[in-house]
Amino acid sequence: MQNLKLIITMAWRNLWRNRVRTSIMIAATLFAVFLAIIMRSVQEGVYERQIQNMVSYYSGFLQVQNPAFSDEKTIDNSLIFDSDLEQKITSIPEITSYSPRIESFALASSEEVSKGVMITGSDPQLEDELTGLKKRVLEGKYFTADSEELMLGKGLAKYLKVSPGDTVVFYGAGYHASTAVGKYPVAAILEFGAPQLNDNMVYIPLKASQRLFSAQEMATTVAVNLKSRKDMKEVQSELQLAIGETDNEVKNWEELMPELVNSIEGDRESGKIMLYVLYMIIGFVIYGTLLMMIQERKREFSMLVAIGMKNKMLSLTLMVECIIMTAIGAIFGSLLSIPITSWLHNSPVKLEGGAGKAYEQVGFEPVITAVTDPALISSQTWVVAIMSIVLSIYPMIKLLKMEPLEGLRG
Template sequence: MIIQISWKNVWRNRTRSLIIMIAILLGIFGGMFLLAFMQGMTEQRLSSALKTEVSHIQIHSEKYLENNDFNQYMTDISAIDEYLSTDKRVQGYSTRIIIYSLAKTSEMGAGVRITGVDPENEINVTDLNTKIIDGSYFENTRGMPIVIGEKLAKKLKAKVRKKIVLQVQDTSGKTFPSAFRVAGIYKTTNTAFDEMNVFVRNKDLRELTGFNENNAHEIAIYLNNRENVTAVENDLESIFPAFTVESWSEGNAILAYMSEAMDQYLIIFILIILFALFFGIANTMLMAILERRKELGMLMAIGMKRFKVFRMIMYETIFLSLVGAMLGIIIAFLTITYFAKNGLNLSIWSEGLEAIGYDPIVYFQLDTSYLLQIVVMVIITGILASILPAIKALKLNPADALRIDN
């Protein structure tokens, strides 16, 4: 009975009830919209970085990471190669030779990171072959091919089939210039990566540097499931203790921090919205109590127990919160579904976003667990917001309330 009365009371002053419901709707919609936007942007950045820049796991020699010294390489990697080729958790792996050096054209020069790869294996680890915007991925090129980023190509004024001279170091420490021909130009969502990284074939670098086929500076590993990273890392560390095994979170602290901190930031943001809604709901219900003092006093005068009055006010507040929240969740869900499929185009800020590694088209993403959390938090907010107005109603003196002149 109290529940039915409370529901009818909500609609006695439609304007006031609709205003507070719309406020709750907008708050929940805004919170979920931002949640999905930020989660989608974060996941896109992480997925892009893992597939293009860092991979899930990397293996190096024990001292290589101290200063990226060319002579600190792994020897006798055949055992690792054999192990990874039989591990079903591994989607692909790539052995690499890495040289930090200088790239020059007749126009300009720039510092670069030269990565020697096996193109056939590399496509199972990175998606660089899908990022080619001009030319090809190590194909249809005479001589020694090189793939460079669009940002670097503009800086060096290099074009497909044009020559680039790299300063290469051999195993004896001697450096010398070597001419490569641009096979393709790639473009990722990270212009800093594009400007710094060039890719050549492993076999070309081995011939130039005298690097043994069984040696490598780095082995990059991409797994079928990101959830297996810790398990695979632990297995590799126990089987190959002579090498340094790092997961993506250990090798890239910024990505790890971004991934771990984002959920916390989003929850804090939702709590701030609910905190604001708390005061809005409480204020509205206090106004309603003041307007209905005579009515509430009459109910208590004819025998309604104070606890039932308390419950009635609480139910009214919860109804206001739930209706507004559910409408907000439904509208937000439809909006998020649309942007999850079509993406939100932020191309007008593409230059700034790509400078920090973000795609200008953001595809929204929201874990379903967040929906349940938001509903629970809204209910709790409604209950807490109803306590003060309900206590105010309990303090009414029926005799005094009946004397109020409406």
């Protein structure tokens, strides 16, 4: 215990004997931790934004479907949405909102322009509670339950060259091969975070969609949102048990959108490669700083060994110095990153021009944001701190083998 106290005292005093050298080592660790946290926070922030845009603002975390709907997404594979199913959904406390929908594809036309679109028939009030759809109105007015109006994404509106007050004609297939033809005035233009929603989405009232597709009292899906995403798997099992194993099935968003999951996982792996490159650069900087410190203090170390200090104690003193410098740099690096990540989380930066278009082309909203996850901050802090300590092992081994005359002669 006495030796440990002596080692810590010597290490602390040695640090401030050469403030420039100590500052370089602390700064190397500080910027390493800061850059690692910012890189990971921004990367995960983009993923969270994408999930929020596609899940919270459209699909819901869970969906109740006819079992056949997964294999063949047609109106024929709909379910009966009645008071019994509604009661089973609302009986689970973790479910915050739900919305029955009819989703089907049709050809949308306006004058000489036409395009295949996704028509979503939903209850205006329930849809707004589920996804906050009313906040997405960019131009015009939000539709009502008994109206015969539609709302569409701004990208689709631009393609069809329509604005509020214009008319769009639909032509498609309805329930049991019936013909689905309808003409609807445009009530509003919507703006979504996900480019694919802006370019393809059309909303009409649920009752109007049931008449259009000849599917009275039916729905293709019931989208469900939860209090917490962490409870998704548990609520999925509970809801499936409530509605019965043979009637309908409950799927989570990961099962509904495997392409989104794969896209995020693929991008996350490429992000890890960039992070490993950053770690490599950081490692060279820290290792070079340590070697420089050993070389500059070679005569000092030789003198200490010559007057009787054991190589082992000298090596431990250097290790304590590295731990102190690493701890200071890691703590200040993580503290410095917190206001930056908090600012990006609360005030996302929207990308314009070529950078924004590049994000949209790969299906991401052109926005730079960040997550403020304490676990992410602590993990990156520990990675860099441990890396710094591991890199100090080689200089310590050199000190263990150092002969007194080696440094004095130099």
